[in-house]
Amino acid sequence: MPIRPLPPELINQIAAGEVIERPASVVKELVENSIDAGARRIEVDIEQGGSRLIRVRDDGGGIPRDELALAVASHATSKIGSFDDLERVASMGFRGEALASVSSVARFALTSRSTGEDAAWRIEVDGGRLQEARPAQHPPGTTIEVRDLFYNVPARRKFLRAERTEFAHIDDLLKSLALAREGVDIRLSHNGKPVRLLKPARDEHAALARVAEVLGPEFPGQSLRVDHEAAGLRLSGWVGLPTASRSQADQQYFYVNGRLVRDRIVAHAVRQAYADVLFHGRHPVFVLFLTLDPVGVDVNVHPAKSEVRFREQRLIHDFLFRTLHEALAQTRAGVAAAAGEGSVAMVGTVGSGFVQPGFTATQSSAPPMAAWPQAGSQSRLTLGVRDEPLAGYATLFGSTASAPRPSTSWTPPADNEPESGGDVPPLGYAIAQLKNIYVLAENEHGMVLVDMHAAHERITYEKLKNGRVTANLRSQMLLVPLSIAVSAREAAAAEEHADALGEWGLELSRSGPSGVVVRRIPSLLEGADVAQLTRDVLGELAQHGSSRRLEELENELLSTMACHGSVRAGRRLGIPEMNALLREMEATERSGQCNHGRPTWVQLSLGELDRLFLRGR
Ligand SMILES: Nc1ncnc2c1ncn2[C@@H]1O[C@H](COP(=O)(O)OP(=O)(O)O)[C@@H](O)[C@H]1O
Ligand SMILES: [Mg+2]
Structure with a gap:
């Protein structure tokens, strides 16, 4: 032809x-x-x-x-x-x-x-x-x-x-x-x-109602509002709480200048921001709008226009990551609803005093839609405990098995009642321990249940991370250096990464083709099974170390350490210890869920308890 x-x-x-x-x-x-x-x-x-x-x-x-x-x-x-x-x-x-x-x-x-x-x-x-x-x-x-x-x-x-x-x-x-x-x-x-x-939405609440039409009526009660502007970029919308994640990535909406797009850079930034609070294989829910000068983004990439190319990819990535990371840091216990399986009520919002100006991340209001409060009318809980010196919870769980007294800086109120005139802290005061697994507490709204291992694991993890950032992670010399037999690959990993591990407070050296000697451990992990801890950390390093950079692995390693250093389910706690745990949870970023994204606490309000007993019908 x-x-x-x-x-x-x-x-x-x-x-x-x-x-x-x-x-x-x-x-x-x-x-x-x-x-x-x-x-x-x-x-x-x-x-x-x-x-x-x-x-x-x-x-x-x-x-x-x-x-x-x-x-x-x-x-x-x-x-x-x-x-x-x-x-x-x-x-x-x-x-x-x-x-x-x-x-x-x-x-x-x-x-x-x-x-x-x-x-x-x-x-x-x-x-x-x-x-x-x-x-x-x-x-x-x-x-x-x-x-x-x-x-x-x-x-x-x-x-x-x-x-x-x-x-x-x-x-x-x-x-x-x-x-x-x-x-x-x-x-x-x-x-x-x-x-x-x-229906068209004229204000933020109507907008959220419209979002609920699309994402389901639970979304408003399980999301955080994001609105942050910097360097000519603006990110607004709603991100789902980690505890409201899904098994599929089917509720993820990301818009660039009003256009729904799928983008690698965006996906990576979001994944990283959630990495710390989401169970592996779970997918967050979000509706996010990125607004920027059209010159900064090429939309003429794909005939269906479902892809874009950012001119400054790094800047966009960092902006997204930082904004979302900061928003998610607010999922501390007592702040956001922990969405468990059953019905769960919400505690309220806490002012975000530590975030940068121009940034708001508040708990979206709760369903039902008709009852959404007006902006600004959400109940504010004072987090008085944040200004007080905190009881060193970790020190409470030192090597001794018996329950030590809390440090002098925090005194539990007599017989558990809130101090007269003082505010009840968001998570309230401990009443009892259930089956040595759960802590039962009473707060303003009713009953609070805390998974003590999950909660403590998150607290230890956040401390390890902070300690790493501020380089003041204290370590403690072992009285007798501990020799551990490991595999040859693990021994090699120990040798290769000894410096970095030392920075985290875990000081060890190779002692032969398949042996290591541990000399110091992070003080926070005092009482942990050092041999097991070391094997787990080295095992992870040996498995990923060569292909992945240590910085990428860091959080996983710290998470492994935190797990070992945390109070085990099954341990008997005294009331002061339990209260100390509650206070630490309130003060710790991201403490609303454990390192795997499961909730650390749930609230059962008086109303819900009444319903259980068919009261007031
Ligand atoms: N619903 C509409 N209202 C007004 N003008 C329209 C509408 N649909 C199409 N047009 C006009 O027809 C033109 C061609 O549409 P289209 O083939 O979709 O190309 P494009 O949208 O890329 O310009 C548009 O540029 C616009 O001027
Ligand atoms: Mg057209």
């Missing part, structure tokens, strides 16, 4: 192959056009999962009669006119290809009345042929109808899935668009029945 230029219709069909994969892709292109046209209200009507009809109606700016034919021509757009415009594009569309593509693979009709014109016009495209414009009835705005999608592309039509599946894709797509356009009224119907009605 000689070389020939392709007919325009075929060019459009080829282009359609890239972006029009299924009915939901048509809905995406049409609704994004409505958004670009400034619509305040968008109605989407679907029949038979979109394979029979997709109709999108908006009240946007419309298209003037003399531009109707251009709207469906390929490479024709009103959104950019030069390379310069492309560099700073702020609209969803800019390729001028969508309508040309869609109209080449379906029976297509466009009716529009442009603002300022007193009549509406309609054009139809059938089998790629554009019909003459005809007068029509239509309020200001645009309606596009797409019938019999892929009627002329049998290969594609064959790949359409069940009606229900295709409709679910459309619903998902619309939800993701709706999250980013909280001010737009969006309605969806299927086969004549209304399915989704997303």
Whole structure:
């Protein structure tokens, strides 16, 4: 066959192959056009999962009669006119290809009345042929109808899935668009029945209600609000608490200048920010909006525009990581609801005195939606304990098995009652220990249950990390150096990383082909099984050490150490020890969940207890 230029219709069909994969892709292109046209209200009507009809109606700016034919021509757009415009594009569309593509693979009709014109016009495209414009009835705005999608592309039509599946894709797509356009009224119907009605949100609470429509009614009570601005970047939205993580990454929405994207840099920064508080293999829930100068991000990377390229990748990564890391640090016990299996109430919020200016991360208000408090009306609990010298909880769990007295700096109140006039601390005062595993405490709201091993493990871990950062991790000489037999690889790892381990307070050296000698351990870990601890740390180093940098491993290693140094479930505690643990939890960042993302405590409010006993019915 000689070389020939392709007919325009075929060019459009080829282009359609890239972006029009299924009915939901048509809905995406049409609704994004409505958004670009400034619509305040968008109605989407679907029949038979979109394979029979997709109709999108908006009240946007419309298209003037003399531009109707251009709207469906390929490479024709009103959104950019030069390379310069492309560099700073702020609209969803800019390729001028969508309508040309869609109209080449379906029976297509466009009716529009442009603002300022007193009549509406309609054009139809059938089998790629554009019909003459005809007068029509239509309020200001645009309606596009797409019938019999892929009627002329049998290969594609064959790949359409069940009606229900295709409709679910459309619903998902619309939800993701709706999250980013909280001010737009969006309605969806299927086969004549209304399915989704997303009312415009005028304030933050309405916005959160809309988010709850998409992510479920529990989300507001299990998330933190994020809003941080620096260096021309702004990150806002909501991040799910670690304890509300999921087994799949199916509720993760990240928008760059209002566009939902999947990005490696972003994914990595988020993963790192959660690394410390999430169980391996769990996925956080989030809705996050990154806003930056359009010049700083290239959106012309992928035909479906689902990818972007940041000009300053490092800066973006660090900004995201820092902001989220800081937000998640607030998941200290007593601050956020620990979402266990059963029903769990919330304690309230604590002022975030230690975060940088311009940063807010507050506990989102609790369901039910009607009861969401107004901004600023959330109960504030004073964390008086934070200013007081803390009882050194770790020292309470020294090498001796008997319960020592708490240090003098903290005195438990007599018979457990709150000091007269003083505030009850968020986690309250200990009452008893249950099965030597759980601590029972009473606070203002009712009963608090604490998993003592999980809680102490987190506290020790945070201390080890802080000690490392501030380089004042005290270590303690062993009376008799301890020789331990290890594998050759572990001995090699000990030799290789001796300096770094020494910085963490674990001082050891290789003593032969398969032996090490431990001389010092971190004071915090006093009482731990040193041989086992050392084997575990070296085992981890030997396993990952060569392929992963030590800094990357650091938190895992510290976490291993923390586990060994923590009070075991099954140990009997005295009331003062239990109270000391509660106070330390309140003062420790991220103490709301253990190192694996499981909750360390739950609150059972009086109301919930009453319900258990059918009181007040
Ligand atoms: N719903 C709408 N309201 C107003 N104008 C529209 C609408 N849909 C499409 N248009 C016009 O048609 C043009 C072509 O649309 P499209 O093929 O999606 O390309 P792009 O969105 O990349 O510009 C747009 O630039 C816009 O001017
Ligand atoms: Mg478009």
